[in-house]
Amino acid sequence: MALLNADLHCHSTVSDGTLEPEALAARAHANGVELWALTDHDEVGGQHRAAAAARALGLPYLCGVEISVTFAGLTVHIVGLGIDPDDAQLVQGLAATRGGRERRARAMAEQLAAVGIRGAFEGALRYVGNPELISRTHFARYLVETGVCSDTHEVFRRFLTEGKPGFVEHQWARLGDAVRWIRDAGGIAVLAHPARYAHPTPTHEYALLAEFKAHGGQALEVVTGSHSSAEIARYADLALEFGLAASRGSDFHSPAESHCDLGALPYLDGRLTPVWELLAHRVLH
Structure with missing residues (x-):
């Protein structure tokens, strides 16, 4: 199933995207996406709209979210897939993360x-x-x-960005809490777009991956809009090394701003375990 055109990372007007959840569903469907997830930042308020729009189009759907996390001085993002968007602990945790x-x-x-x-x-x-x-x-x-x-x-x-005149650091959720909220809501935690983090030392990235897995994280976003072909190959190898499933998502925000459109990504390496194989029971049809 590595050749499935899954797009499991994008954003709507409920967070910082420019399209409504219904318009995203229509765009994903028109672009040949075969499995879709809306993953707004620290917010699940668009999930029922997105699921209903996908169902009307016959587009299989996974409920999702992207949680902002502070890890060793860096902001990293954890995508949750297959979550219950009404889970009380998740909703409360996200509200606390949005605070400030x-x-x-x-x-x-x-x-x-x-x-x-x-x-x-x-x-x-x-x-x-x-x-x-x-x-x-x-x-x-x-x-x-x-x-x-x-x-x-x-x-x-x-x-x-850090060191520039408009950057203000914010303390986000803790890594272990974010992974726990996702897992307790029935989902799988995915470390998003790993090449985007400016790790201060060569061992920092390994520490992040090791701690993510130790907390119960299960997947790495190998193919995403901001990854080069070399980065895709590197993170495919790291997913195998750490025993993590692989995810695929454009991180689409806007037709005018995004690196690539919904559904326009390369396919996963056939050596990898696609995260959707672990989530078959959570897909909404």
Whole structure:
């Protein structure tokens, strides 16, 4: 089943995407996706809408979420697949993780104002579908709109990464808690887009993978929109080395901004165990 066109990582207006859950379902279906999951940041509020839209299209669906985690000074993301979106512990944990986003956003706006970019908090709010989830992406869209940068990638490079004038660190969930919330909600935890993390030492990544697995994490996102072919090969090898299943997801946010479209990824390496083989009983039809 490695050749299944599964897309198990994308975002809607419920977090920092620009399309409604129903529009994402339609786009995934039109692009030939054969198994889909909506994985909004720290929020499951779009899950019932996404599942209903997928069911109406005959598109098999897995409920999902992407949880922000702080690990040894880095922010990493854990995708949960096959979750029960109504699980009380998960919902409460996500609410706690979202807490503090507004304070962080106001601090980001103050730093941007100090370098001459005023009104960023109010400007970012115009792009927010869910005020509890104001994020760097919403600030990036405002800075593009106002002509400060030509695209959102430039905004992140110049202003919104560590050491730049608009970056404010936030303490997210703990790795063990995020994995536990996912597992207790019936799902499988997946370490998302591993090549994107700027590990401070060569052993840091191995420590992350080892701790993730020790807490009960079961899969690695090997194929994703931001991975090069060399990175896909590297993380396929690491998935095998650590005994992890493999996932595949575009991390689609917007037709204008994303690295690749829904359903447009390379297939998984046939040596790998696809995460969906472990989740057959959780697929909604």
